[in-house]
Amino acid sequence: MTITLSDSAASHVRKFIDRRGKGVGLRLAVKTSGCSGLAYALEFADDAIPDDLSFESKGVTVFVDPKSLTFLDGTELDFVREGLNEGFKFNNPNVKDKCGCGESFKV
Amino acid sequence: MALLQIAEPGFAAAPHQHRLAIGIDLGTTNSLVASVISGEARVLRDEAGRALLPSVVRYHAAGAQAVGCVAQDMQSADPHNTIVSVKRFMGRRLADIRDAARQPYRFVDTPGMVSLDTAAGVKTPIEVSAEILRALRQRAEAAVDGDLAGAVITVPAYFDDAQRQATKDAARLAGLTVLRLLNEPTAAAIAYGLDNAAQGVFAIYDLGGGTFDISILKLARGVFEVLATSGDAALGGDDFDRAIVDWLCALLGLGDLGAHDMRLVLTEARRAKEALSGKIEVRITAVLSTGRAIDVPLTRKTFANLSRELIARSLKAVRKALRDACLGAAEIDGVVLVGGATRMVAVRDAVRELFRREPLTDLDPEQVVAMGAAMQANVLAGNKAADGEWLLLDVSPLSLGLETMGGLAEKIIPRNSTIPTARAQDFTTFKDGQTALALHVVQGERELVADCRSLARLTLRGIPPMVAGVPRIRVTFQIDADGLLSVTAREQTSGVEAHIEVKPSYGISDQQIAGMLQESCGSAEADMQMRMLREAQVEARRLLDATSAALHEDGDWLLEQVERLHIEAAMHALGEVLETGGADSLKPLKASASALNHATGEFAARRMNASVQRALTGHKLDELAA
Ligand SMILES: Nc1ncnc2c1ncn2[C@@H]1O[C@H](COP(=O)(O)OP(=O)(O)O)[C@@H](O)[C@H]1O
Ligand SMILES: [Mg+2]
Numbered sequence: 001m002t003i004t005l006s007d008s009a010a011s012h013v014r015k016f017i018d019r020r021g022k023g024v025g026l027r028l029a030v031k032t033s034g035c036s037g038l039a040y041a042l043e044f045a046d047d048a049i050p051d052d053l054s055f056e057s058k059g060v061t062v063f064v065d066p067k068s069l070t071f072l073d074g075t076e077l078d079f080v081r082e083g084l085n086e087g088f089k090f091n092n093p094n095v096k097d098k099c100g101c102g103e104s105f106k107v
Numbered sequence: 108m109a110l111l112q113i114a115e116p117g118f119a120a121a122p123h124q125h126r127l128a129i130g131i132d133l134g135t136t137n138s139l140v141a142s143v144i145s146g147e148a149r150v151l152r153d154e155a156g157r158a159l160l161p162s163v164v165r166y167h168a169a170g171a172q173a174v175g176c177v178a179q180d181m182q183s184a185d186p187h188n189t190i191v192s193v194k195r196f197m198g199r200r201l202a203d204i205r206d207a208a209r210q211p212y213r214f215v216d217t218p219g220m221v222s223l224d225t226a227a228g229v230k231t232p233i234e235v236s237a238e239i240l241r242a243l244r245q246r247a248e249a250a251v252d253g254d255l256a257g258a259v260i261t262v263p264a265y266f267d268d269a270q271r272q273a274t275k276d277a278a279r280l281a282g283l284t285v286l287r288l289l290n291e292p293t294a295a296a297i298a299y300g301l302d303n304a305a306q307g308v309f310a311i312y313d314l315g316g317g318t319f320d321i322s323i324l325k326l327a328r329g330v331f332e333v334l335a336t337s338g339d340a341a342l343g344g345d346d347f348d349r350a351i352v353d354w355l356c357a358l359l360g361l362g363d364l365g366a367h368d369m370r371l372v373l374t375e376a377r378r379a380k381e382a383l384s385g386k387i388e389v390r391i392t393a394v395l396s397t398g399r400a401i402d403v404p405l406t407r408k409t410f411a412n413l414s415r416e417l418i419a420r421s422l423k424a425v426r427k428a429l430r431d432a433c434l435g436a437a438e439i440d441g442v443v444l445v446g447g448a449t450r451m452v453a454v455r456d457a458v459r460e461l462f463r464r465e466p467l468t469d470l471d472p473e474q475v476v477a478m479g480a481a482m483q484a485n486v487l488a489g490n491k492a493a494d495g496e497w498l499l500l501d502v503s504p505l506s507l508g509l510e511t512m513g514g515l516a517e518k519i520i521p522r523n524s525t526i527p528t529a530r531a532q533d534f535t536t537f538k539d540g541q542t543a544l545a546l547h548v549v550q551g552e553r554e555l556v557a558d559c560r561s562l563a564r565l566t567l568r569g570i571p572p573m574v575a576g577v578p579r580i581r582v583t584f585q586i587d588a589d590g591l592l593s594v595t596a597r598e599q600t601s602g603v604e605a606h607i608e609v610k611p612s613y614g615i616s617d618q619q620i621a622g623m624l625q626e627s628c629g630s631a632e633a634d635m636q637m638r639m640l641r642e643a644q645v646e647a648r649r650l651l652d653a654t655s656a657a658l659h660e661d662g663d664w665l666l667e668q669v670e671r672l673h674i675e676a677a678m679h680a681l682g683e684v685l686e687t688g689g690a691d692s693l694k695p696l697k698a699s700a701s702a703l704n705h706a707t708g709e710f711a712a713r714r715m716n717a718s719v720q721r722a723l724t725g726h727k728l729d730e731l732a733a
Contacts, residue, residue, distance in 0.1 A: 016113060026113065039531065042111045081711065088111040 001073055003028065003055045003062050009079040009088060010058035017060075020044060025054070025061030028077070030068040040090055128286060128488035129247045130294070130480025131260045133236065133274065135194040135343060136316025137447065138162045139474060140243040141481035142250070148298065148478040148485075151250040159473060160246075164238045165189040166227035174242040183374060186211035186366040188226045192317050192345065193239075196221055196232040197277075198269030205341060211366035220273065233277045240281035257284035259484035261476050263318045264290040264336040286487040287587055292322035293333070294479030295445045298470060301326060308334070308438060310428075312458055312466070313445035313476075314421060317343040321425045323432040323439070335431035337424040342417065344380070344448035350413045351376035355391065355403060368395045375401075383407050384450040411453040418457045425461060442466040447473045507584055507592060510547035510556040512537065513645040515638055519584045529585040534596075536580075537649065539656055540572040544580055548594055548607070554638040567596040567605040575653065636693075643696045647685050650700055654678055654707055657714060665713045674710065677703040 005013065017023045027045040045063045048054065052063040064072060076091040129142045129151075137159040141150045150158045157176070165178035166188045173181070182189045190212065201207060201216040213224035222229045240260075247255060260283075262274055271288055278285045292311035301309055306326050313320040320338040352372050355361065364372060375393045382389045383405070393401045429436060442458060444466045449455065458466050470478070508518040509532075519530050536544065544567045551559030570578050579599040586592050597604045654674065662671055681699040688696055 013113070040111060042113050044113055081708075088113070090111075 001053070001069065003057065003064060003069075003072055003074075004076045005057040005060055005062070006076055006078040007058065009077045010060050012079045012088075013060045017044065022046065024048065025063055026077075027052075027063045028068065028072060028075075029065060030071040042088060128256050128481070128484035129243075129258045130289075130477050130482070130484045131240065131243055131258050131283075132291070132294070132474075132477035132480060133194065133240065133260055133262070133277075134162055134315055134476075135192050135318055136162055136345070137473060138239050138243060139477035140247050141474070141477040142247060143481050143485035148481045150474050150477055151247055153246055160239065160242060161191075162194065162239050163189060163191045164193065164235050166225035166230065168226040170227045172227060172238055174238050183367060183371045186370045187213060190223060190225070190230075190235050193232050193235040195317050195341075196223075197236060198266075198271075198273040199232075209369075211370060220269075233273050233280060236274070236277035237280035240278055240283060244281055244283055255283070256488045257286040257484065259286050259289050259294075259480040259487065261289050261291045261294050261480050263313075263320050263340065264292055264322055264333075264338065286484055289480055289483055290320075290322065290333075290336075291476045292320055292336070292443075292445065293324065294477075294483065295443050295475045296324050296326075296479065297482050298475040298479035299443055299467060301441065301443075307440035308432075308434065309441045309443060310425070310439045310462065311443045311445060312421070312425065312449065313338075314448040314451075314454060315343050315446035316345050316448065317341075319343060319421050319424065320445075321421070321428045323428050323434065325432075334434070335428040337428035337431065339420060339424055342420055344377070344446070344451075346417050347380050347410075347414055347448065347451070348373050348376040350417060351379060351391070351405065351410070354409075354413050355401070358403065359401065361395075365396065368397075371395070372401075379405050380410065380451070381447075383410050384452060407452060414451070414453050418454060421454075422457060422461055436462050439464075443475070444468050444472050445475055506552055507548065507550050507562075507586070508559075509534075509582065510549055511645075512649070513641040514556045515641050515645075516549050516551065516554060516556045516559050519582070520586060529583060531581050531583040534580045534582055535576050536570065536573070536578050537575055538652070539575045541575065541578075542570045542572055543568045544570065544596065546582065546594065546596055546605075548592075555641075562592070563594070563607050565594060565596065565605050565607040567598065567603065569601070569603040570598050571601050575656075640690065640693050640696070643693055643700065644685060647681055647696055647700045650703055651678055651682060651685075654703065657707075657710065661710075661714055661717065665717065666710060670710070674703070674706045677706040 013026055017025075023044040023046055025045045027041075027043045029041040029043070031039050031041050045061075048063060049065070052065055053069055055062045055064070062077075071094055072090075072092060074093045078089045078091055079087070080089050127142065129140050130148075132139045132141075139150055139158055139160065141148055143149075152158050153160070153175075160175045161179040163175065163178040163182065165173045165181050165185060167173070172178075178189055179191070182191060196204065197220075199221055200219070201214050201221040204210070204214070204221065207214055215222040215224050215229055217229075217231070220231055220233070222231050223235070244255065244258075258278065260274060260278055262271055266274070274288060275285050292313055295311050295313065296309055301307065301324070309324045309326070311320070311322045311324065313322075318338065318340055319342040320336065322336045323334040325334050352369075355372065355376070356364070371393055372395075375391050379389045379391045386407070388404055388406045391401060391403045391405055395401065429439075439462055442462050442464060444455070444458065449458075449466075449468075449472050455466065455468075506518045507520040508516045511517045511534075517532075519532055520528060534544070545564065546567065547556065547564050548562045549556055549559040550562050553559050567580060570580070581597050581599055583595045583597070584592065585595070591608060593606065593608045595604060595606045655678070658666075658671065658674065666674070677699070681696075681703050684692055684695045684699045
């Protein structure tokens with residue numbers, strides 16, 4: 001069971017948390033969107049929630065609830081630039097089928 | 108491909124709670140409501156313990172109305188204002204109603220749908236049905252003590268669009284959220300747990316008060332497929348009542364009966380018919396308004412003779428359905444009887460004889476539909492874990508998607524998705540300060556919008572002006588089980604929303620669907636090439652736009668002169684390829700775009716930092732710029 005951050009994701013997360021001025025890490029989750037799709041959620045974590053699992057990757061603590069973890073195990077969070085946009089991207093080995101935007105997917 | 112940003116905590120949707128959902132059999136003659144309570148489908152009863160609510164509404168002069176038994180009791184006394192079998196008029200025009208002259212109502216030929224003139228004014232069948240649904244809703248709310256998440260309402264498989272839409276409208280008028288409309292025979296199959304069997308082919312014979320439906324359902328791997336449906340929208344128990352009345356009139360030489368006497372005799376005929384399901388002989392007694400007393404015996408045998416033609420009509424439809432499904436009667440694994448009228452001995456005999464097997468009758472034939480609807484509602488309301496327990500009843504025949512930049516079709520719901528379904532995708536703005544987003548909904552398998560079928564357009568307005576790419580516009584495609592598509596676009600930060608309902612299969616025949624599919628297979632390769640080129644072109648244009656906007660905004664203070672020239676040269680090169688490149692310019696286009704991308708790398712990073720700076724000390728910077 002593992003979730004990792006790429007170098008660039010880790011440095012950006014650290015920077016964002018710094019700038020935000022608070023937060024203990026990052027929370028990743030998978031939400032059901034509609035009745036068949038799944039979607040990623042990416043949030044700042046202000047505190048740990050009892051049932052959450054946490055992972056350390058390159059100085060960032062990542063929190064995941066157990067249910068989401070089944071969909072996220074092995075995922076690497078990357079930070080990329082595309083054109084003039086920059087943002088996070090999930091490299092999730094569990095995904096079988098995803099929509100064009102990469103946010104809604106099936107496992 | 109949208110990139111994600113980190114959201115503030117608590118943006119996640121609330122987890123599922125148990126939601127109360129009901130199933131409603133909105134019958135021609137009787138209506139029922141059921142709900143799954145503690146895992147079991149139960150018909151909800153009124154204070155008097157009655158499960159059936161007669162589908163009868165009586166309008167009083169003062170604008171008040173009575174529903175159910177109270178209204179039914181006044182059928183003879185006040186036939187003009189007491190509406191029975193209103194389901195027959197749903198979504199129908201006056202011209203569609205064959206036997207209008209024999210009905211005791213004052214019809215009004217209103218456009219679109221017939222109306223009825225009552226003591227409380229002109230009423231549409233939708234309003235009348237809404238009264239029935241409202242009574243059931245109140246019954247359910249009292250029984251389950253709380254708010255309802257929604258209802259599954261059943262309709263005959265025969266119902267056309269207008270009739271289904273009218274049913275939905277009635278539900279809305281009654282304050283119900285319709286989770287879906289479900290075909291009555293399918294509901295019955297669900298109630299019998301036929302969906303739990305491994306596989307099989309089943310015939311659902313449903314003879315109600317006003318409609319006859321025969322459906323051949325095939326179950327495989329937990330999925331119901333409707334192989335064929337047939338029936339008669341104007342055949343039901345009421346017709347047997349009328350057959351008795353006709354016989355009576357002929358026998359006694361009764362002339363034209365007035366509305367009052369007609370209702371009276373019909374009520375007596377129905378009583379006799381129902382009694383004959385348990386007895387060999389009954390007496391029909393009545394006193395007409397002329398003072399004439401009727402007292403005639405009717406035997407089961409005579410009644411069977413009177414029924415023969417009506418039953419034969421139903422069997423004809425059964426044979427047609429079997430033919431359509433390419434099946435012989437012997438290949439049916441089970442026959443389910445639905446509807447109060449299947450209690451008639453002659454009907455059971457005829458069905459048994461045709462299929463050469465004993466039909467399923469363990470469940471009350473009047474209640475099975477409501478029970479199945481309740482079970483379906485329970486699933487749709489999300490009370491059951493999505494552990495493959497979905498009743499996969501139908502599939503979408505063609506992919507549904509949106510037109511994206513460059514005339515490309517982005518598929519959101521792929522073809523053959525089981526419905527109901529919902530899929531969401533995020534889009535964003537293309538230009539800085541863009542406040543509206545036009546969405547074009549298309550259907551088809553081809554890559555280019557021009558080759559797909561246009562279904563609808565909607566525009567999301569009121570997006571707060573932001574830098575291109577910042578707004579998060581979630582577009583949700585939802586196909587309900589009735590095949591109705593609705594598209595919702597919502598800008599996440601401001602909450603502005605646009606919504607449209609589309610009828611995807613409307614006007615497309617199966618043949619057209621087959622044609623569109625074939626075309627897409629044959630041209631997949633060319634489409635793919637074309638798609639890549641278009642995508643590259645769009646990307647190139649976007650890059651050029653964004654770069655020149657960025658230069659305009661921040662070029663002066665963030666770039667050295669040489670840096671700027673370098674970027675402009677790359678822009679020029681890309682613009683050149685874009686202008687002059689033909690169908691095979693994909694490679695040079697990509698190369699130039701990547702060169703420009705490379706040239707702007709440092710600039711992008713500086714802008715990012717600057718914008719962060721601006722966000723932190725925005726106020727000061729504004730003043731500086733001024
Ligand atoms: N015991 C019975 N024997 C014969 N017919 C019956 C019996 N009970 C009810 N019916 C008939 O069933 C019909 C109503 O069936 P129902 O399933 O409630 O109809 P609908 O689906 O049209 O509302 C009526 O014509 C009624 O007379
Ligand atoms: Mg019925």
